[in-house]
Amino acid sequence: MDCRESTSHLLDYQRGRLGPEREEELRAHLSGCPSCSRSESIERTLTDLLERRLPQHPAPIALKLRLAAQWPSPAVTKSSWWERWGRSWAPAGAVALLLFMAVPLYYQAVSSRRAGGAERMIAEAVNDHLRILQSGHPLEVESGNFHQVKPWFAGKLDFAPAVRFLGDPEFPLKGGSVGYFLDRKAAVFTYGYRLHVISLLVFRAESLPWPAGDTGGSGKARAYEKTARGFNVILWREGELGYALVSDVDPTELRRLAAKLGTA
Ligand SMILES: [Zn+2]
Incomplete structure (x- = not known):
């Protein structure tokens, strides 16, 4: 079907x-x-x-x-x-009565779903981060070398995760793994910051409930920031890819990494 x-x-x-x-x-x-x-x-x-x-x-x-x-x-x-x-x-x-009452309710349901959609994306990003923190072997490829991590994803995903930031002494790249973001596969890059772990999820952006104000098409969209269950999340989209940065590090530090990764 x-x-x-x-x-x-x-x-x-x-x-x-x-x-x-x-x-x-x-x-x-x-x-x-x-x-x-x-x-x-x-x-x-x-x-x-x-x-x-x-x-x-x-x-x-x-x-x-x-x-x-x-x-x-x-x-x-x-x-x-x-x-x-x-x-x-x-x-x-009774069709008039029904439409009169149902249509506003229907649109209310749809628009609250859109508003709730961004919350779902944030919640999913936090869940993915928790999954990484809690699993015994969070990194399927453990390497601080970007040129080893990035090719490792080839053939494991149906898209090429475009990530430019290679890690630096402040935010060293720890490795990568394949995860899921809602209904799709995601490349997970793990960065460190002092004793903290930062997850960067990269996934196909289409047909996800992006927050209102998103461009919806190609090009950069405004980053969306939110704190959920004690984790800070920055969500953005660039072209066909969506990005979620999750960590318990301070929002200011997380924003600094987001900037290195090329958010608007
Ligand atoms: Zn269907």
């Missing part, structure tokens, strides 16, 4: 109207596709919001479900969910 099919079956799935085979296929797709599984949770949130927002009108929701159950499954589901949703509502003449 591809993303297009998955999207078109989403509502039927949530209503329990898919056959067992299709349901299994969709579930398999959702478990492997972050984008569709996000859409799925937005749909679910929307339904929850509607159920909560309309407690004084239980009938429309019940009616909607009943109508949805009666509505024959279209042979080819080309239409988007809201068209089908709208269609299933139209007989009750």
Whole structure:
């Protein structure tokens, strides 16, 4: 099942109207596709919001479900969910009421997801850093020599991690490893600062929930700084790559390293 099919079956799935085979296929797709599984949770949130927002009108929701159950499954589901949703509502003449109430909620859900997206990226960066600190052998290639670390990534990633800073006596390069950033592989460069460990994650930037104000396209975007669970994180994007710098070092020092790495 591809993303297009998955999207078109989403509502039927949530209503329990898919056959067992299709349901299994969709579930398999959702478990492997972050984008569709996000859409799925937005749909679910929307339904929850509607159920909560309309407690004084239980009938429309019940009616909607009943109508949805009666509505024959279209042979080819080309239409988007809201068209089908709208269609299933139209007989009750309630489409206007629904859109009136649902659309602002829907956009609220989407925009809070965007705002929450940056938080998720920060949280993921901290998790990755913690994983590195806690694992017994955090560095798969242990070397202070950039020219050994960088080629080591070749063939282990589906992109070339562009990192210019080779390390210096103040921020020596300790080594590298392959990690994950949300749904994708990441190159992890580890730098030291006194007794602290600093992780630099490099990953493909596309289709991540970058904070608002990001250019979204190529070129440098403003760096985003945040403290989470006692760690300082600087997140930025340059062209097709995203970068996250994480450590418990002072924000000023971390910013200094970020500058060496070439942030705007
Ligand atoms: Zn998908």
